[in-house]
Amino acid sequence: MEFEQIYSTYFKAVYRYIWKLSGDEHIAEEITSETFLKVMKSIGDFRGECDMRVWICQIAKNMYYSYLKKSHRTASTDEAELQRITDPDAFVEEQIGIQDEAWQIRKILHTIPDPYKEVFMWRVFGELSFKEIGALYSKTDNWACVTYHRARKMIQDKMGGNL
Numbered sequence: 001m002e003f004e005q006i007y008s009t010y011f012k013a014v015y016r017y018i019w020k021l022s023g024d025e026h027i028a029e030e031i032t033s034e035t036f037l038k039v040m041k042s043i044g045d046f047r048g049e050c051d052m053r054v055w056i057c058q059i060a061k062n063m064y065y066s067y068l069k070k071s072h073r074t075a076s077t078d079e080a081e082l083q084r085i086t087d088p089d090a091f092v093e094e095q096i097g098i099q100d101e102a103w104q105i106r107k108i109l110h111t112i113p114d115p116y117k118e119v120f121m122w123r124v125f126g127e128l129s130f131k132e133i134g135a136l137y138s139k140t141d142n143w144a145c146v147t148y149h150r151a152r153k154m155i156q157d158k159m160g161g162n163l
Contacts, residue, residue: 116151
């Protein structure tokens with residue numbers, strides 16, 4: 001696949017993922033551009049062990065976290081965006097009704113351990129399927145599903161069962 005085709009196929013998914021992680025469209029534009037520069041330089045390293053979108057989004061996530069470290073910022077998610085995130089079977093995303101709850105969920109998300117936090121973020125912000133998440137971690141889609149639901153349960157428990 002030529003780079004132009006890769007760029008046109010995956011640009012929107014990468015931009016949307018970073019925008020949802022950062023809550024800032026300018027940061028999303030910057031990180032997405034840097035991501036595709038890195039993809040262009042390292043496309044020869046792609047081994048095809050996972051979906052290319054997963055590989056590119058992993059690069060984007062790493063670029064975003066590097067950006068945060070360099071700028072000494074913390075990840076932020078716009079409360080209104082948290083309220084718009086939808087997943088048909090996810091109670092957390094559907095029931096965010098007020099800003100206090102959105103803020104509390106955002107704080108809780110940063111306290112739960114990996115891989116739960118990461119799987120939750122890939123599912124909600126990256127909009128990846130369980131199969132894609134499993135491939136990202138060299139695990140099964142069932143593992144990704146169980147991990148995601150455990151993360152949701154952790155969030156619910158820390159919310160005091162209010163969701």
